Amino acid sequence: MSGQATQTTEKSSTSKKDVPIILVAAAALVDADGRVLICKRPEGKSLAGLWEFPGGKVEPGESPESALVRELHEELGITVCETCLSPFTFASHGYEHFHLLMPLYLCRKWEGDLNPSEHPEVAWVRASRLSRYPMPPADAPMIPFLRDLLG
Secondary structure, three states: OOOEEEEOOOOOOOOHHHOOEEEEEEEEEEOOOOEEEEEEOOOOOOOOOOEEOOEEEOOOOOOHHHHHHHHHHHHHOOEOOHHHEEEEEEEEEEOOOOEEEEEEEEEOOOEOOOOOOOOOOEEEEEHHHHHHOOOOOOOHHHHHHHHHHHO
C-alpha cells in the first residue's frame, strides 16, 4: 500500500504558484480490533463538525514523524514512538487559500489512554464504515486504501 497517493482537483481559480503549500501529518491509529480512530473538528475551526484523522501541521525544521508524535500527544494525550509510524499513503488537495500535502501514517502501537483535548468527539470506526462520517476533502479519498488494508 505504501506509495499510493490520493489527489483531488484544484478547486480554486488561483494559480498554484499563488498559494502556499501546507504540510500536515496525520495518523490512522488502528486498535486491536482493526478499527480506526477519527476525530470531530471543533466549532470555530475551518471545516468544523467534519471527521478527520488525528494529526496537525508540521512546523519549520520538524519532520512529519516528529510533528505527528507531538500532535498525538497534545491532542489525544498518547505517546507514540516514531518507529511505530508506518508511511501509508498521502493526499494532495487544493483548497482556496492553500494547497494541503498530507502524509498518512499507520500506527498500531502507542502508550496511554486517549484523553482528547482538541476534539469534542472521537470515534473508533471500522474501515468499511468510515465513508458514513463526513470528512474534509483531503481526508475522504484515503478511506478506500484503509478499507483495502483493513477490510
